[in-house]
Amino acid sequence: MKINWGELTKGIIRENPIFVVVLGLCPTLAISTQTINGIGMGIAVIFVLACSNFLISILRNWIPNEVRIPAYISIIATFVTIVSLLMQAFTPDLNRALGIFIPLIVVNCIILGRAEAFASKNDPFHSILDGVGMGLGYTLAVTTIALIREVIGSGTITLQLAGVGPVIDLRKYISDPAVVFILPPGGFIVLGTLLAFFQYIKNKKAAKKK
């Protein structure tokens, strides 16, 4: 079997689920108030994406078309529950910070989207690649947003998980953080600006082609 590594890399930049396809927004804006939240959520999403893509791909020829959506949802929900239980047991502080957005990974359009668009039509190995790639792209996006929001909004970079890790304090350089950035409006502003940036690049590329 020929391995197409492009399936892994496409999700990171070119088809980045948040910046390019603009899916799965709800948790992205809600939890991106601390950098570690972005990383934690990202890892959870990678896990769910990889596992569900894998299982769905294996079963793709067996699941009848009429019930495919409920089937995919059950599988995804199962892995989300597993992640949730693991987080409750091993990283309770992250679990509390991410709150209801952990169970909400189930309805994250990215996961169902990849199941429908890719895993249902491709072999298990490449489905895992696709899942991991998209998950990595997602993690990159959320963490970037969280980093920006946290630095401007609280003047810190929190990388602490289960009591381990640094909390970098930048308040000697940033004397008065703009609190609005860790509040809801800030989320919209940061994502909107980043989207504009990506659209700018897209426009430039299209102009070059002409």
Added chain:
Amino acid sequence: MDVNKIFTLIVSAIFINNFIFSRFLGLCPFFGVSKRLDSAIGMGFAVTFVLVMSTIVIYPVNYYLLVPFHLDRFLQIIVFIFVIAAFVQLVELALKKLIPSLYHMLGIYLPLITTNCAILGTAFIVVYEKYTFLESVIFAFSAGLGFTLALVMMAGVREKLQRAKVPKAFKDLPVAFISAALMSLAMFGFIGLVK
């Protein structure tokens, strides 16, 4: 029945903790459907309906089926989403037969209500906050109203933005986000409304 608490619940769900501008629930359809006013209203009502009805079903399922057998610790997510998916399917069939115009207008966004974070999110909020049945239903209804309000406001703004001179990089989606940011900021003014 504590009227003050109910009033606080309603005002809080619609304005202070607005699902879109404050809780970030229901964003995907928000940016997808809010381009036109009529589809925004239609979507808002559909979501409100599914919100209320699914809460009505999920509440007893959770408290009389899952909790007594301690199944809620690990079956909650899968059972909740099943109920929602089944319900949306019903709504789809019903709309197709009864109000076909609405069915066609919503198009693909109708089945997508299943993956609307607002619906599942409400179910979990109701459980976390330990609302009574009545409080849950009122909360779901108010949340739906808040969602509809946000959609309608956004549609009004976006229809105008289509004709405004927006920098090329910000056209369409990014400027919609900035508008949402401003509306979200405005919502903060409501915080002192309830004690």
Added chain:
Amino acid sequence: MEKQGSGGINMKRYFKIVYPIVLIAVAMGFLLSITYQSLEKRLLQAAEMEENLTLKSLFPYAGTFEKKEIENTLYYEAKDSEGKTIGYIFKTSNKGYGGPVEAMVAITNGFVATIKILSAAKETPGLGTKATKEEWLSQFFGKTYKDIPQTKPEFKEKRLDAVSGATLTSLAVARDISDAFKIYKKLGYIVEEVDLDSQTHATENTNSGGGK
């Protein structure tokens, strides 16, 4: 689905479509329950550990904490290694600016030993959160019930600082402390009260102790 043909063919098609989803649902349910069973111990441990850590931070010299209940309210009795009671920890909650401010108040010998804010998630970041820091909370250490303010002007009267720009949050914390004293009083201890004790704060405040 077409209605032509005999009912038998329809049933077969129906079954063929439905059985995979039923099988998947059952299989997933099974997978979930095994996962839960294997993690159950760890889950309970994690929850207990969280609680113990907070309790320990309030009474570092305590040997054990005994969970007790009075009038539907939970509290902890801290005992030293010889079993002698050294103090109590009460979990109280009052509404602040945007949501409940939950505190753990440690009382010993009728005065505040220390306080820890468990959650003030909906308070204003930066301003309200100042009221969760030990720097501000320490002004309450060593105070008795009559020293705790119930309204904004009382802060000044009793020579305490409310966090400027976060009055509601500061009041919520103060009320958490006085609520703790009220439970302490119920345990039979004598608590000196203010003369105008006609309930200066409204009964809308919620107590996190009694669940549903």
